[in-house]
Amino acid sequence: ETGVTQSPTHLIKTRGQQVTLRCSSQSGHNTVSWYQQALGQGPQFIFQYYREEENGRGNFPPRFSGLQFPNYSSELNVNALELDDSALYLCASSQQGGSTGELFFGEGSRLTVL
Amino acid sequence: RKEVEQDPGPFNVPEGATVAFNCTYSNSASQSFFWYRQDCRKEPKLLMSVYSSGNEDGRFTAQLNRASQYISLLIRDSKLSDSATYLCVVKGIAGYSTLTFGKGTMLLVSP
Numbered sequence: 001e002t003g004v005t006q007s008p009t010h011l012i013k014t015r016g017q018q019v020t021l022r023c024s025s026q027s028g029h030n031t032v033s034w035y036q037q038a039l040g041q042g043p044q045f046i047f048q049y050y051r052e053e054e055n056g057r058g059n060f061p062p063r064f065s066g067l068q069f070p071n072y073s074s075e076l077n078v079n080a081l082e083l084d085d086s087a088l089y090l091c092a093s094s095q096q097g098g099s100t101g102e103l104f105f106g107e108g109s110r111l112t113v114l
Numbered sequence: 115r116k117e118v119e120q121d122p123g124p125f126n127v128p129e130g131a132t133v134a135f136n137c138t139y140s141n142s143a144s145q146s147f148f149w150y151r152q153d154c155r156k157e158p159k160l161l162m163s164v165y166s167s168g169n170e171d172g173r174f175t176a177q178l179n180r181a182s183q184y185i186s187l188l189i190r191d192s193k194l195s196d197s198a199t200y201l202c203v204v205k206g207i208a209g210y211s212t213l214t215f216g217k218g219t220m221l222l223v224s225p
Contacts, residue, residue, distance in 0.1 A: 033212065042118075042201055042215035043158065056212050090157060102148075103213060105157035 003027060004093050004106035012112045013081050021076045021109045023091030031055070032074040033103060034066060035090040043090055049074055050096050078111075086113045117141065117214050120202050124220035131192045135219050137185040137202030145206035147178055149187050152199045152218065161187075161200070192223045 003026035013019050025032050031050045035043035045058035049068035063079040072093070078085055088110050092103035120137045127133050139147075147164035162169065164176040164185055175188040185202055202216040 035215075040217075042217045045212050045214065048212060058212075102160045103158075105159070107157050 004091060004104050006089075006091050006106035006109050008109055009107065010110045010112075012114060014114050015081055015083060017081050017113075018077065018079045019081060019111060021078075021089050021091075021111075023074045023076070023093075023106060025072045025074070025091075025093030026104050029093035029095050029104070030072050031094045031096045032068055032072065033092045033094070034074070034076045035092065036060075036085075037088040037090055037108070038084075039087070046076070055096075081113045083113050086111060116216075118202055118204050118216035120200075120216040121219045123199075123218075124222055126222045126224065127192050128224055129192055129194060131223075132188065132190045133192055133221060134189075135187045135200050135202070135221075137187075137216055139183050139185070139202075139204045139214075141204070141206070142180075142183060143206065144183075144204045147176075147185050147205070148203040148213070149174075149176060149185075150201040150203050150215070152201055154198075158201055158215075189221075192221075194223050194225065197221055197223045 005024045007022045033048040034046040037043045046060050047057040048055045052068045065077045067075045088108045090108045092105045094103050117140045149161040150158040151161040152158040162171050164178045168177040173190045177186045199218040199220045201218045204214050
């Protein structure tokens with residue numbers, strides 16, 4: 001497996017609540033990217049963290065925020081949940097500056113908003 | 115125009131068939147190109163990179179046409195285990211090192 005672990009694997013929330021998803025990157029990787037994958041769609045880029053700083057952001061509102069810690073693990077926080085936030089949230093780790101462009105994904109956190 | 119567009123699918127083929135997937139991308143400045151594979155309810159995994167000169171990995175052949183902003187993946191002698199969703203991925207659209215994924219094309223290989 002990739003060595004990228006995410007938690008929780010499944011969770012159910014209601015509209016307006018807040019959620020925190022966690023990710024441990026693969027050993028030796030210093031960059032974490034978060035993606036949202038709705039049913040039947042490809043993964044959509046949320047943001048990327050490198051050296052504890054946001055290093056790129058996709059077209060997501062500010063209520064999507066994140067953190068990266070000194071050990072390169074990361075959190076994704078979503079405030080004021082909406083029904084459309086129901087999706088699989090994927091964390092991917094990589095080595096910044098790596099030439100292959102390969103992302104190593106965790107198995108994801110499946111969020112259902114009721 | 116979407117940043118990365120793929121054939122809508124699904125593709126239903128018998129074992130042993132040859133199948134081709136097509137993909138177009140919007141940003142001519144895009145740097146690198148990949149095909150990822152995603153099994154049902156699993157995470158995406160890199161299948162292969164795509165090089166300008168075209169490249170092959172066993173039964174899989176990937177091609178890139180920068181002038182037409184077009185990428186393809188050819189699978190020969192399809193196996194049941196090839197059943198999955200194939201994601202076209204482009205690096206450098208949303209940022210230097212970020213990857214932009216297409217919607218994916220599902221392949222179903224039947225006996």
